[in-house]
Amino acid sequence: xxxxxxxxxxxxxxxxxxLECYNVFDINENNIITYLxxxxxxxxxxxxxxxxxxxxxxxxxxxxxxxxxxxxxxLTILRQVLRLYDYTLQKYQISKGFIYKIExxxxxxxxxxxxxxLIF
Numbered sequence: 596x597x598x599x600x601x602x603x604x605x606x607x608x609x610x611x612x613x614l615e616c617y618n619v620f621d622i623n624e625n626n627i628i629t630y631l632x633x634x635x636x637x638x639x640x641x642x643x644x645x646x647x648x649x650x651x652x653x654x655x656x657x658x659x660x661x662x663x664x665x666x667x668x669x670l671t672i673l674r675q676v677l678r679l680y681d682y683t684l685q686k687y688q689i690s691k692g693f694i695y696k697i698e699x700x701x702x703x704x705x706x707x708x709x710x711x712x713l714i715f
Contacts, residue, residue: 616641
């Protein structure tokens with residue numbers, strides 16, 4: 596078991612096939628995903644073609660989630676897979692709709708000073 600969701604990591608080739616379902620060919624490019632683009636590119640049907648791969652990678656308790664795919668669940672799958680590779684799927688609201696962008700995780704962590712003197 597790799598983590599709470601996955602048995603193992605995807606290989607580079609498997610990751611590439613999965614990203615192509617979302618019409619993303621390079622993870623580092625400026626990729627914009629919308630509900631309309633997911634419908635236009637038949638993302639759900641393409642994910643069902645990769646169902647064997649998804650069932651192999653996900654833990655058995657997630658099988659019912661994978662077998663009943665819709666647009667929202669397809670975005671969740673993408674978000675979960677991207678998290679394995681230190682990427683996030685950021686959601687931005689534009690007028691009445693939303694767009695999603697694949698971005699590298701920010702590694703901004705707060706530095707804690709250990710030599711601090713408090714004076715009251």
